[in-house]
Amino acid sequence: MPRSNSKVDLKKRKSYFSMDFIMPIVLALFAGISVLTTIGIVVILLTESAGFFRHVPILDFLTGTEWTPLFSEKSFGVLPLVTGTLMITVIASIVALPIGLGSAIYLSEYAPNRVRAIVKPILEVLAGIPTIVYGFFALTFVTPILQTIIPQTEIFNALSAGIVVGIMIIPMISSLSEDAMASVPASLRNGAYALGSTKLETSVKIVVPAAFSGIVASFVLGLSRAVGETMIVTLAAGLQPRMSLNPLDSIETLTAYIVSVASGDVRAGSVEYQTIYAVGLVLFVITLLMNILAGYISRKFREVY
Amino acid sequence: MSIVEIQNLNLYYTEFHALKQVNMSIPEKSITAFIGPSGCGKSTLLRTLNRMNDMIKGVRIDGKININGTNIYDPDVNVELLRKNIGMVFQQPNPFPKSIYDNVAYGPRIHGITNKSELDEIVEKSLRGSALWEEVKDYLKKSAYGLSGGQQQRLCIARALAVNPEILLMDEPTSALDPISTLKIEELIQELKKDYTIVIVTHNMQQAARVSGQTAFFLNGEVIEFADTVKLFSNPEDQRTEDYITGRFG
């Protein structure tokens, strides 16, 4: 088949217009879009809120306890929105963390394969339901139930929204925690069982500690979702910025404020308008820190088994 | 006096017949070696002895295993208690991601011992028992993952000793270790024979010959020959045993 003695010229030139040459550049350009997105977000938040902070001292903004930027007598203290967001997050975590972890342990340690094969897709479906549907559910289903149980519940209240946000993040926490536990090697479990441990002892004393970083990371990620959640709180938590610790009250979150102003449309360039960027910046920074923290935890404390 | 009595044991992985009609009695305070080519069922039989096979889906067992006169497959047998009574050491050292101390104390703790000084005592005794005490006594609070492979394996032995078992099962305990650690563990096993009944699975015929009192040769899920180690290696009765120990297959 080969021509004997025929020498192939190994030095034949390659064309610089070949796909092999052009495509990496094209692909890199596309890859750059995600960087541009981040830059876009940061630049917009910073420049627009810079205008805001020229009118409102940062310290007043961060420490003020009254938020009435749209009224004639304006106050620009973002704390009520922050506490509103925190309230939702706390309620959501009370719901989601124990339940998410419990179901992760069940799926990873207890469940027969068949059950797991059924339950996991259900959780995936649950994770894929749009938040507007959850918001509707909170307002038209959960709130009326709460009102029958606790009559002083307001129609818009933090509790209902928080519970439903919690339900929304359960699948995420459950599945990420389960992944973390699944990566704990079977040899550790066998070691524990061989010493006479029950399933519970094996899960709680061996598997959960070994998967701890992954579990904590899933918690932080779930909570960061709760912080950034918008539609559920917009529909069900109310629009009243106040520093209330009563979960039955209506509150306003950072996200709900942005939506209500943006859809009400205040004049571009005005201080009122810039508030949404300042609030957006606060939101962005909080979630960014949480995401970085989650990444850090899962990298730094990853067990090398 | 025999502590373990295996009678007409058959084990199936779903369809696959992995142990066929096994009969064996293992004397107390002795070392029994299981040898045979890969896949012949050595580990499977070992795991039936502390019912670790329970964990595997689709395992079906018939026949009897009496330990101290109780059939461990009786429905009212308490598996946790059984396993406490029968320690197990695995092929890969598998210390928990905890401190050396907590590794050894794990077993006693789950079995209800909380008293600090009592635990201290057990930990020291077990580590001495596995010939590790001198090497680690100043680092008890350090992570077990800092130890070498051989040390980790001895730690796992200490962990097994800490719950005070009668029987110790070892599944190729040295196959992941270097020659020097292997030697140490072999010595340790000899030492442990005084107090425990030991069953050891090994790929290494020399090791079986060196450490064990009796040896069982497995092939395709059957026990071909079970005899005193010296006899089995010097004068096997079955042609297949002879072929195997002279290296003609495996």
Add this chain to the structure above:
Amino acid sequence: MSIVEIQNLNLYYTEFHALKQVNMSIPEKSITAFIGPSGCGKSTLLRTLNRMNDMIKGVRIDGKININGTNIYDPDVNVELLRKNIGMVFQQPNPFPKSIYDNVAYGPRIHGITNKSELDEIVEKSLRGSALWEEVKDYLKKSAYGLSGGQQQRLCIARALAVNPEILLMDEPTSALDPISTLKIEELIQELKKDYTIVIVTHNMQQAARVSGQTAFFLNGEVIEFADTVKLFSNPEDQRTEDYITGRFG
């Protein structure tokens, strides 16, 4: 006449000196075997011949490899053409997840042949060349994953032949196969010698003795001995070669 000339070749994986001062000339239309214990550098040297090492980060090479008189490490060498000219077969059969036909046609296609009848011809010729035609000619559109391991490996050889190389590199091409498939491939290699220069890495000394014309024995990145196969196996010059071929280590 030698087609490959290796001169003072050294290769480093970052710090690690994996090939040391290798000199070798490989004659045309012959079979050369590389033997030696695991990690001695056989695969590494093989991969330098078609510059597959380019893909690995941190590889540094000095020395020369002339193929047909061109130093393949000259900066202006066209690597794609080089690789087209030097086929390679890997340890694990690695057919593409495509049909048998498309597997063989892959090489010709990427090198610009689109004409259907021309492709048909090349596919048939290559599959005949790898002694697979008769077995698969009615299933050309079926997925290559339906073939047995041995058939897959012959398919990979056919795939290599399809771009019309002068040299064929084979890295333990039979080590993942059963004895019968191994035999078939060994016969095929003998057959291919008529048209190709073949370099084969093998763990199996019998295989080297059976198929090759000359053999290179490697140890720790050095070529200890390179000689006619008959000579190397019957009358090695170096003590280490003798130790290795008589099974004293490795």
Add this chain to the structure above:
Amino acid sequence: MAHSKETRRIQQRRTTNKMVHVLFFLCTLIGIIALALLLFDVLRKGAGYLDWQFLTSNSSRFPAKAGIKTALVGTLWLMLIVTPLTFIIGVSTAIYLEEYAKNNWFSRVVQINISNLAGVPSIVYGLLGLTIFVRYFDFGRSILAGGLTMTLLVLPIIIVASQEAIKAVPMNLRHASYALGGNRWTTVVRVVLPSALPGILTGAILSLSRAIGETAPLVMIGAVSYIAFLPNSIFSPFTVLPIQIFSWSNQPKEEFQNVAAAGIILLLILLLTMNALAIFLRNKYQRK
């Protein structure tokens, strides 16, 4: 073999284990119950309203006449922008990261970027879209502005999924191609992409279903309360399913709750179909 005290203790541990087993099971059940309740609630309210008329009419001030056509068509238009853009940009980025620049500073920056973008709240993308697309580029409150915003929002999903899929293509297939004289691009197009395609498609479907269900950013850049005609270009004002649902569920009239529920049923059917397709694709091709 055992002292009775010890037996008792173990008995107790076993009981605890059993109880907690039930507890953990209940935890898992809660997710399922929540889903069941949600579906039940929505079906009870909306099933009666979900008929042909509902699918083929525009929104109306009369609940009985209100339909979802405008929103459905709006969603389809949005997909027309989001699908090709996310696919091209997402897959290109994944190929670049996995096949070309594994470890230079640029790829590391991109990689970190993507994982952080995945965690940015959707409302922030709304701010981005409002500022850049609606105002700066002056696309107005149009399908184009909405589609671009959504594209950026779901990009991380498809990128990560495609990366996973590309990573899963065995190295030895690439080596086979290189050894035949294939260059990188040939290898990517002819070997890597075909093998990774099921995984990439799964990711694409998941990111699209996110784009279909996401509400907040679109509320910010373009919600019109009442729109009763079909878009005729990418510069048309528009509404989409979740926004229509949002504005219906804000209505105090009881019947509109049911109309909203009917909209939700439609949305869920759409998403479940897409999810099922994704799961099917994944299971079908995962075995290899």
Add this chain to the structure above:
Amino acid sequence: FTLAACGNNGGSNTAGGNTAAGGNNTGTEQAADLKGEIRIDGSSTVFPITQAVAEEFMAVNNGVNVTVGEGGTSTGFKKIINGEIDIADASRHVKDEEVADLKAKNQEVVEMPIALDGITVVVNKENTWAKEITVDELKKIWQKDSTVKLWSDVRADWPKEPIKLYGPGTSSGTFEYFTEEINGKKNESRTDYTPSEDDNVLVTGVAGDKNAMGYFGFAYYEENQEKLTAVSIKADANAPAVAPSVDTIRDGSYKPLSRPIFIYPLKSALAKPEIAAFLKYYNSEEGQTLVEEVGYIKLPAEDYQKNLDQLK
């Protein structure tokens, strides 16, 4: 009455048949050759009328696409100044600044009053105590820095329950009108209430909360009468308590919260046939029927005629 066929044929909505209520207009002979887009935003008070008119208008003229937003009156004016919309709905008169801003862009709007509204103060159905309220008491509740926390702070014999307030947001015409009439100073109000530009949210809020009070346009009350109770207003302590109704608003006895509401098309847009047609339809008999249908009070016929005259 019948319209003079003014301008183009597209606007000939003269078919006398009053079909608006059922909304089934398909039979009429409308010129379907009108094409174009009409963008409307602004008052949520006016929204129900405009939405209804848009829906019926589009049923006849399916070449014309009408979008209607409800961002609040001020939002509407801002958008019309920015050139984003053609018609602004408003529940107050346009302000001088807004006119000036328009002028700066060489634009002008035409004022068209289209209905009467009575801002309605509502409480929950289960509220058995607040049947009527004086303007002073309203002021006490809603004024800036109000200290009213409980219903009993308003009137001693009302229950010691917290009072939960819902009202329009600050870009609302309703907010401006209410604060001016009740609190005495435009835009000055307590701030610790739930504000929303979307009056539906306010309805939902008050309907769902026993201790709630809120205010918004009459139509939203009319639509939701079974869920809300309207509070009668006493202009002063000795005046009679007047409940909002079609009659009391029309004859002006519902004081001081009765007011006209408007649409403001851009003058430059009147030349566009589709917009002219739309406005004609708005002011036609069908349009007036729709005003009543959604819950507002028709103006005297001459007012609509005046509006129509401006189209010439």
